[in-house]
Amino acid sequence: MSDGNIIEPKILKGFRDSMPETEIRKKAIIAKLEHHFSSYGFVPIDTPVLEYTDVLLGKGGGETDKQIFRFKDNGERDVAMRFDLTVPFARFMAAHLSEVPLPFKRFHIEKVWRGENPQKGRFREFTQCDFDIVGVDDAEADFEILSMMDSSFGMLGIQGYSFHVAHRGLFNAFLASIGVENKTVEILRTVDKLRKIGSDETGTELKTITGDQGKADAIMNFIQKPQDEDFLTTLQRLSGLAGGEKIHTKRMQRIYGYLSDAGIAGHFVYDPSITRGLDYYTGIVYETFLDGLDQFGSVCSGGRYNNLASLYTKQELPGVGSSIGLDRLIAALTELKSPLLAASSSADVIILAMDESLRSWYHQLARLMREAGLRVDEYLPEGKKLGAQFKYAELQRIPFALTCGTNEHDGGKVTLKDLRNRESKQMISLEEAIETIQKGK
């Protein structure tokens, strides 16, 4: 490699490097979520980043089609990078039906890729966090997903959040009762945009779709609820509009009962405008909003579907699941100045190279402090002045510096400096230094 012909170290539009301070935080949040999901008996899986295009897209594909990274591999196979974690999960379940016990509760936190035009906060490479329960269609599973969503947000230390839930079965029954069930897909997509385009435009679009002002008004009436109407009242009213109390109403009442008994019902709002756009949802659907952060949209969305893997198997796999947009969640946590995202140091303490002849002793001190559970950096370059060494420690935000010259070494002692307030403890024992760092890091 010669220096004559430098290549610009540029990265692709919509992609980005993750710097240490970002990556440390992201890993910490993922580890917390994984640990939390495990406490509910959920297990992790992984699937290939590349799959056959016809496996990922099924028959046609539609919108996502244009947005995927798709190509011919060296063996002329038509392949594509996964654009979500749901389709690979459906393929996984069909492929491993005989191996996994049902119900199967899995989480999957990984990157996906979409070629959509990058906007503020949207990237072509991003991380999703999916969790689903498949193989069971009852209120217990619905409640478990909602309960785990609620405790996840609590566990992350987020103060104000609300889950907006609705029931797609109830909405479909209502659409049938006014005779527009053949327009369900278009109506769902339009209603799904309500937050974005406002109620006037939604109403206009609905009139275009249904060709009937009265029906458009009826839908607008269904999807908008009085601000202070409580969950069960809304549910009763909508059930009436949809033609009476149905199995869906009973399911929702039961779920709400569990939420109440668990003391978390206050986080849940019945919001009939939630439809999730996609036509595979058949039961409860939900979106999650953080107080005062409407601009981020929903940070956790999903619902119940009656058949996950119908593309790949004749076995019916009902399920309920949810997906957290991890990058969006981290952006929101940043906005909330969450302590989870506090500036992170690369180490708890650095051993400075005060005397080159004592390097082997410094290695030993490092080993002992690591065994005590500390993160220990050693200043590695040889022959540098202490000033440069302190500057490095500060750039790395390391809170403590340990020095040991001949005096300390001969007396079996060390000197510890707190780099935040410049206070020193001179000639102390290593044990005392470790204790000070553990308390003050």
Added chain:
Amino acid sequence: MSDGNIIEPKILKGFRDSMPETEIRKKAIIAKLEHHFSSYGFVPIDTPVLEYTDVLLGKGGGETDKQIFRFKDNGERDVAMRFDLTVPFARFMAAHLSEVPLPFKRFHIEKVWRGENPQKGRFREFTQCDFDIVGVDDAEADFEILSMMDSSFGMLGIQGYSFHVAHRGLFNAFLASIGVENKTVEILRTVDKLRKIGSDETGTELKTITGDQGKADAIMNFIQKPQDEDFLTTLQRLSGLAGGEKIHTKRMQRIYGYLSDAGIAGHFVYDPSITRGLDYYTGIVYETFLDGLDQFGSVCSGGRYNNLASLYTKQELPGVGSSIGLDRLIAALTELKSPLLAASSSADVIILAMDESLRSWYHQLARLMREAGLRVDEYLPEGKKLGAQFKYAELQRIPFALTCGTNEHDGGKVTLKDLRNRESKQMISLEEAIETIQKGK
């Protein structure tokens, strides 16, 4: 989605799904490595999976060229999926030179993709674990990498392992002393194959390359050492062959001194046949072998290079680093029947659905046990017989089942069954159940 047209849920050749029991173990090993690297002050980074092809391949590429997943994206950009973590790291360093303090110690554990023909234990998608120290060229950094490699293997509970190290500078000096320095690249590649092709064929190839039996013999003599020759003696002897004691010899002596002082020199062997093939190494090089598992080859390899990012910047960035082939390491740990890879359960305890009217109480019990740190599954399907519920628990390898009927509920008690020995504790308090599970899980 209709059932009429089922797509086979097949995956690409050389790719695979990761089942929960595999994924749980892989994540556990990665978490242990990350925690361990952090204890040395190393920090994580991440880079995009897709990059501009000319950024990844530089001027030409050679062998890897044919093996990469490369294509035109929707914007007609020539892009490729990363085939290792070294090239993206070089590009990262050049792009962020002003942002990261030097020396910079980073780790990166992520997937890479190569289109090579899949063999046993080789896949087109695999996980690498790289760690490097850049911005410093001295014995301290060399020692820190070796020391961290050693403690990583120890921390993973691996009993027998040895690091085969050599010095490329010394080998290059030797090649110059016999006048074949212009054939260095071919000679390196041939010597690198010694383990695979044996000494006869290596000797024959070396004669072809050098065109001189005497020189081929001299090289064979240099790269083969008497079995029981100790580290420093080998080093002295090779230094003599290379034309006397050089700066390289002093560096190696110093590193060996640190290894001895740290009490880990016994894991290190001077093995002059180690060259690492690639011509960018300039100092110490190493490979790692597990006792009795030669068939896995080296599970951790690397060395010192004098200039990481010369493709992208004129600033010299010397460094030293290492790469663990994580899939290969896991395969080896499986072979060693490592306790790290013991069969994993999806939960510590399952609450069985004995009485559907008590579901809300079961939710409450689950919450309390989770708060005590347990992983708790609840049996979710409604109306199933207890036999089916126990069967599910066994398939999931869950060690304990908790039941609670009206009697238990009314008396504020539970019944706990250890599913491994079928022993029951009837009508005990929840606290006692939690304690039993914590001790016995």
